[in-house]
Amino acid sequence: xxxxxxxxxxxxxxxxxxxxxxxxxxxxxxxxxxxxxxxxxxxxxxxxxxxxxxxxxxxxxxxxxxxxxxxxxxxxxxxxxxxxxxxxxxxxxxxxxxxxxxxxxxxxxxxxxxxxxxxxxxxxxxxxxxxxxxxxxxxxxxxxxxxxxxxxxxxxxxxxxxxxxxxxxxxxxxxxxxxxxxxxxxxxxxxxxxxxxxxxxxxxxxxxxxxxxxxxxxxxxxxxxxxxxxxxxxxxxxxxxxxxxxxxxxxxxxxxxxxxxxxxxxxxxxxxxxxxxxxxxxxxxxxxxxxxxxxxxxxxxxxxxxxxxxxxxxxxxxxxxxxxxxxxxxxxxxxxxxxxxxxxxxxxxxxxxxxxxxxxxxxxxxxxxxxxxxxxxxxxxxxxxxxxxxxxxxxxxxxxxxxxxxxxxxxxxxxxxxxxxxxxxxxxxxxxxxxxxxxxxxxxxxxxxxxxxxxxxxxxxxxxxxxxxxxxx
Amino acid sequence: xxxxxxxxxxxxxxxxxxxxxxxxxxxxxxxxxxxxxxxxxxxxxxxxxxxxxxxxxxxxxxxxxxxxxxxxxxxxxxxxxxxxxxxxxxxxxxxxxxxxxxxxxxxxxxxxxxxxxxxxxxxxxxxxxxxxxxxxxxxxxxxxxxxxxxxxxxxxxxxxxxxxxxxxxxxxxxxxxxxxxxxxxxxxxxxxxxxxxxxxxxxxxxxxxxxxxx
Ligand code: SF4
Numbered sequence: 001x002x003x004x005x006x007x008x009x010x011x012x013x014x015x016x017x018x019x020x021x022x023x024x025x026x027x028x029x030x031x032x033x034x035x036x037x038x039x040x041x042x043x044x045x046x047x048x049x050x051x052x053x054x055x056x057x058x059x060x061x062x063x064x065x066x067x068x069x070x071x072x073x074x075x076x077x078x079x080x081x082x083x084x085x086x087x088x089x090x091x092x093x094x095x096x097x098x099x100x101x102x103x104x105x106x107x108x109x110x111x112x113x114x115x116x117x118x119x120x121x122x123x124x125x126x127x128x129x130x131x132x133x134x135x136x137x138x139x140x141x142x143x144x145x146x147x148x149x150x151x152x153x154x155x156x157x158x159x160x161x162x163x164x165x166x167x168x169x170x171x172x173x174x175x176x177x178x179x180x181x182x183x184x185x186x187x188x189x190x191x192x193x194x195x196x197x198x199x200x201x202x203x204x205x206x207x208x209x210x211x212x213x214x215x216x217x218x219x220x221x222x223x224x225x226x227x228x229x230x231x232x233x234x235x236x237x238x239x240x241x242x243x244x245x246x247x248x249x250x251x252x253x254x255x256x257x258x259x260x261x262x263x264x265x266x267x268x269x270x271x272x273x274x275x276x277x278x279x280x281x282x283x284x285x286x287x288x289x290x291x292x293x294x295x296x297x298x299x300x301x302x303x304x305x306x307x308x309x310x311x312x313x314x315x316x317x318x319x320x321x322x323x324x325x326x327x328x329x330x331x332x333x334x335x336x337x338x339x340x341x342x343x344x345x346x347x348x349x350x351x352x353x354x355x356x357x358x359x360x361x362x363x364x365x366x367x368x369x370x371x372x373x374x375x376x377x378x379x380x381x382x383x384x385x386x387x388x389x390x391x392x393x394x395x396x397x398x399x400x401x402x403x404x405x406x407x408x409x410x411x412x413x414x415x416x417x418x419x420x421x422x423x424x425x426x427x428x429x430x431x432x433x434x435x436x437x438x439x440x441x442x443x444x445x446x447x448x449x450x451x452x453x454x455x456x457x458x459x460x461x462x463x464x465x466x467x468x469x470x471x472x473x
Numbered sequence: 474x475x476x477x478x479x480x481x482x483x484x485x486x487x488x489x490x491x492x493x494x495x496x497x498x499x500x501x502x503x504x505x506x507x508x509x510x511x512x513x514x515x516x517x518x519x520x521x522x523x524x525x526x527x528x529x530x531x532x533x534x535x536x537x538x539x540x541x542x543x544x545x546x547x548x549x550x551x552x553x554x555x556x557x558x559x560x561x562x563x564x565x566x567x568x569x570x571x572x573x574x575x576x577x578x579x580x581x582x583x584x585x586x587x588x589x590x591x592x593x594x595x596x597x598x599x600x601x602x603x604x605x606x607x608x609x610x611x612x613x614x615x616x617x618x619x620x621x622x623x624x625x626x627x628x629x630x631x632x633x634x635x636x637x638x639x640x641x642x643x644x645x646x647x648x649x650x651x652x653x654x655x656x657x658x659x660x661x662x663x664x665x666x667x668x669x670x671x672x673x674x675x676x677x678x679x680x681x682x683x684x685x686x687x
Contacts, residue, residue, distance in 0.1 A: 016662055017658050021638065022638060025655060037556065043507070128556060129555075144580055146587060147558040148584065155656070157662065194550060198576065198579060316491075412496075412501050414502070414504060
């Protein structure tokens with residue numbers, strides 16, 4: 001048998017039909033649905049008189065525009081309420097399970113999939129959301145799709161896709177103290193660029209990846225899309241199995257044993273080849289901070305804002321000039337020491353329990369700087385409940401953070417959580433695009449400990465040295 | 474059924490920016506609609522309009538010469554970021570039929586093909602040449618995009634070909650509905666489901682996460 005990559009194994013197992021023109025029809029094991037990218041798809045089904053082919057493989061939740069304040073209060077935004085209502089009606093009409101605002105399992109779609117054990121190795125998983133790549137941390141082939149494709153999957157349980165290329169991102173060495181999975185993936189994106197993996201599925205390999213926890217692996221896979229890849233994958237191992245064991249939707253009993261046996265086959269065979277390679281030494285990665293309006297515009301926290309003249313092409317120089325103008329930054333400004341107005345701890349990249357623990361360790365016994373508004377938005381109601389059991393909510397609230405209900409919140413600012421124009425924000429989310437967190441808002445992406453430290457210091461600091469200083473004031 | 478695209482001649486609008494993300498094409502405040510329509514006014518909203526709602530005279534699409542443009546010329550990695558198909562609906566509703574770029578983000582490219590918006594990949598130097606010609610013509614510049622022949626031609630000496638996967642080309646040429654096409658091989662889906670049940674005693678995804686799944 002020829003040696004195959006993890007991606008190829010999952011791909012081959014799901015090909016339903018090969019169209020003569022080249023595309024494959026791939027079977028989908030899990031289709032996750034949320035309120036923003038689905039209403040037009042359900043409407044399409046209705047107009048064509050079609051049903052959902054496999055309602056049992058389709059799970060819906062609300063996350064993108066839900067308010068994260070008091071759940072008992074009515075939704076202030078009537079248009080958002082209409083979209084939530086539309087999903088409720090669609091779930092009912094088409095027989096889909098829905099985790100709505102009243103559900104204790106509600107949360108960001110990419111947080112609740114793994115948490116419930118819905119996400120499993122070897123699956124093909126799709127969702128009308130580009131950060132579906134997150135689920136690849138389990139060795140699933142998970143990718144974001146557009147609304148027409150959502151409709152296609154609902155109707156046929158299949159996705160039409162031409163086989164993408166493969167890219168190995170090998171990460172050797174180990175992360176230094178104070179450096180996280182977020183820094184690792186930001187450094188990788190900085191290296192290969194935001195289109196570096198376009199047309200490819202990334203497989204993350206190497207001892208630094210093996211050393212990561214499942215939640216850290218999710219952070220890495222989550223941002224594959226920011227490197228241009230539609231999906232990122234990590235081969236399952238004992239950590240994957242341990243994570244899934246006992247989860248409500250994971251198999252149990254004899255079915256569990258059989259599943260685990262199969263999952264063990266899910267790794268790239270020795271001698272299998274990839275179309276592209278990139279290598280990174282984890283030991284060389286410092287905490288990362290973005291300075292511009294694209295995740296690839298990133299530098300170690302010890303670095304400075306670059307100058308347009310540092311770049312070679314006209315297009316790059318134009319983009320950097322524009323980004324610096326938008327960000328209100330002059331070339332040569334050190335990132336460290338940059339004052340911030342807001343802090344957002346949240347998103348499907350960094351709002352799981354380990355993220356909140358790491359941030360809480362940084363702020364414990366300290367207080368948010370005067371004039372800074374900081375919020376924590378757990379990735380799911382279950383993460384929130386867990387954090388409350390551990391007393392993390394008190395650590396945060398005593399330090400002056402707002403403690404909120406689960407949702408996407410200020411990751412994209414569809415709900416009332418937005419930046420005002422000109423406000424500078426330390427954010428654990430994944431996109432620093434113009435206006436992403438609010439029109440005119442300036443986003444600096446970084447890890448949870450870095451964002452937590454920035455909240456306390458009122459400026460961007462290097463957690464590695466800052467942690468050792470006596471707590472200021 | 475989307476509008477078929479065989480060949481189209483139209484005015485070019487130039488947006489010389491790279492990595493234009495879908496958050497810029499349709500900002501999130503417009504994503505709350507539950508219809509496929511009504512996104513035209515939202516196109517490039519935060520670039521097209523100033524915070525007070527008046528048109529931003531500096532923005533490329535607000536130039537007089539860009540009025541009525543149906544072909545958009547852009548920099549590399551166009552449509553990166555969010556998977557929102559709303560971006561494509563907005564471009565179509567605004568009037569665009571084709572986009573010319575050195576490269577597109579994957580999900581955006583697929584979304585274009587679902588909606589009769591033809592994403593044309595040309596070489597970086599060809600795109601640069603088109604930007605030059607557009608500028609030299611003071612913005613008064615027309616092109617023909619011929620999908621049947623897979624050719625771009627300005628009638629003034631610029632003429633090149635482009636690649637398009639046969640499957641996507643067929644869909645665009647005939648305005649085909651992808652679901653209808655897949656349902657023509659529906660028996661294959663049923664056979665696959667049965668095959669997995671039979672060949673794999675562990676069965677198909679039983680749903681609700683209770684079964685084994687691959
Ligand atoms: S948290 Fe942000 S990136 Fe993640 S699904 Fe929500 S909006 Fe998208």
